[in-house]
Amino acid sequence: MTMNDAKQMTRQISVKTADLTRRFGKFTAVDRVSIEVYQGEIFGFLGANGAGKTTMIRMLCGLLAPSEGSGSVAGYDIYRQSEAIKRRIGYMSQKFSLYDDLTISENIEFYGGVYGLSRALIRERKEALIRQVGLEAFADKLTRELPLGFKQRLALGCALLHDPPIVFLDEPTSGVDPEARRGFWDLIYQTVALGKTVFVTTHFMDEAEYCHRVSIMREGKLIALDTPAKLKQQYGRSNMQDVFVALVKE
Amino acid sequence: MNAIEIKDFHKSYGTVDAVRGVSMEVKRGELFGLIGPDGAGKTTLLRAICTLLLPDRGSILVDGLNTTRDAARIRSILGYMPQRFSLYQDLSVEQNLRFFADLFQVPEKERLERLERLYHFSRLGPFKKRFAGALSGGMKQKLALSCALIHTPAILVLDEPTYGVDPVSRQEFWDILRLIRQEGTAILVSTAYMDEADQCERVALFFKGRIAGIGAPEALKNRYRYPLYRLEAEDVRRLRDFFRSLPEVQSTQLFGDALHASFTQPPDSRQWSEWQAASSGNLTSWSPQPPTIEDVFLALIAESEANDSEAQ
CATH class of the missing domain: 3.30.70 (Alpha-Beta Plaits)
Known part of the structure; x- marks a missing residue:
């Protein structure tokens, strides 16, 4: 891929919202949020508990209808085409993704089934994934026996099994040792190099540093959106933790 | 005398060596961080300090008392906040605090003053009557901390108190710990968040049951030798x-x-x-x-693994 290709690609909009709003009774969980996320971008979603991140993500995943505003994900409308959206996104969380008491092979088949892949396709992608993660000798071992680093790679592979253009990662590397963490982020960078868009929601400000751009929400509103470097510069702080606290406590 | 003194502590579970020879001390009135990923052995060490586990080898002194012989006396001077704190979800904030006051036999005439003090720094005062189960994650952690502090312990041991708590509540929690430290309490706190090392006066970087590096965060960063x-x-x-x-x-x-x-x-x-x-x-x-503490950590792990393979 040349530089120009990369730039061309990053201009393609993968997720777009305009004044997206969601109310629960009198409470406004998400208040007129407008974002544009580009294809091949790692986009961080930060906010305190209750800031509206989860509501925002649920709307983008087609799981919750907005009250107002508009949005599209992978080119599909979030009001009218939520089923099409669900088939085009993947989801992985560090805390829960794989069934410990299924074998590695069974976990992959389970996810393939959930995503509605044909048996032939599941078999093909299962073999490719096992090879890619380097687990050929362990396919019939229980998942709980795997070291955490492998489990994570496998979990991301399962989230990508149906080849979605967009994947949501929830605190993908919290509590993981730094070596495994950096290895996993390499995998995320490889994923976006393939043209996929990665959303990361996290409380872990170290993870925010790895994103291309981060958004910060407070009380349902979007209060910042930029690259980690620019945010640190703008608020005169040396790390994202301090930027976050300064912004959210303002 | 140090608040906590650990010499060559070992602990295994069956064939798993959870902690493999740790020596360190926590000074009086110090805020000390045990930093390491999940599975590094942090909880095992903290539980042993709190007399909940016996060492296989080595010794632990808490305020000069040996954990294998003086468990009861140690428990009276130590506050412990475990990773999964069993707050009573169907008791109110105040009922939980009073329950722990009973447990630690806090005299009736001192209670009111202590409760007021704990409400003041935790800012839980306005939520006295709320059920613990209805608190946010950050508020639950503050209540758990308050319960561990009800008998004004000389030494406080906290196992991943900021796990899963949002960054603002985390910052508030660290501010509270610094206040407690100013009153002379020694605090030993574990975390898997590398960036929290900077909140501590000294840290031990914990990896695979061993200490890979120990010192003030700035000193550790200054020792990082790769530009x-x-x-x-x-x-x-x-x-x-x-x-x-x-x-x-x-x-x-x-x-x-x-x-x-x-x-x-x-x-x-x-x-x-x-x-x-x-x-x-x-x-x-x-x-x-x-460099960040994570850079330091990675370099130290690489060095210790190189030493291990040389030793073999």
Whole structure:
């Protein structure tokens, strides 16, 4: 891929919202949020508990209808085409993704089934994934026996099994040792190099540093959106933790 | 006398060696961090300090008392906040605090003053009547901390108190710990969040049941011996492939649109120009980057693993 290709690609909009709003009774969980996320971008979603991140993500995943505003994900409308959206996104969380008491092979088949892949396709992608993660000798071992680093790679592979253009990662590397963490982020960078868009929601400000751009929400509103470097510069702080606290406590 | 003194502590569960020879001390009135990933052995060490586990080998002294012989006395001077705190969800904030006051036999006439003090720093006062089960994650942790502090312990041990708590509540929690420390309490706190090392006076970096490094966070960072740079490029992935292939490069890591590279020797201006030319202008800027505790941790792990394989 040349530089120009990369730039061309990053201009393609993968997720777009305009004044997206969601109310629960009198409470406004998400208040007129407008974002544009580009294809091949790692986009961080930060906010305190209750800031509206989860509501925002649920709307983008087609799981919750907005009250107002508009949005599209992978080119599909979030009001009218939520089923099409669900088939085009993947989801992985560090805390829960794989069934410990299924074998590695069974976990992959389970996810393939959930995503509605044909048996032939599941078999093909299962073999490719096992090879890619380097687990050929362990396919019939229980998942709980795997070291955490492998489990994570496998979990991301399962989230990508149906080849979605967009994947949501929830605190993908919290509590993981730094070596495994950096290895996993390499995998995320490889994923976006393939043209996929990665959303990361996290409380872990170290993870925010790895994103291309981060958004910060407070009380349902979007209060910042930029690259980690620019945010640190703008608020005169040396790390994202301090930027976050300064912004959210303002 | 130190608040906590650990000498050559070992603990195994069956064939798993959870802690493999740890020696360290926590000074009086010190805020000390035990930093390490899940499974490093942090909880095992903390439970042993709290007399809940006996060492297989080695010894632990808490305020000069031995954990294997003086468990009851140690428990009266120690506050412990376990990882999964069993607050009573169907009791109110105040009922939980009173329950722990009963448990630790806090005299009736002192209770009111202590409760007021705990409400003051935890800012839970307005939520006295709320059920613990209805509190937010950050507030639950503050209540758990308050319960551990009800008998004003000389030494406080906290196992991952900020786990899963949002960054603002985390910051508030650390502010509270500093207040407690100012009153002379020694605090030993564990965390898997590397960036929280900077909140502590001293830290032990814990990995695979051993201490990989110990000291003040700034001192540990100053000991980092690989000059670290932040590089920017037109195409940062291509830049990474290029720098990875250089013998002078110790490690590379992508950070969004930038690349962090550490070198075995500080590069000179001639090398930078050579690299700029060799990357066909791809490299656009470079600047020294202060190492984080995570960089230090990674370098120490690599060194200790190199030593291990040499020893074998």
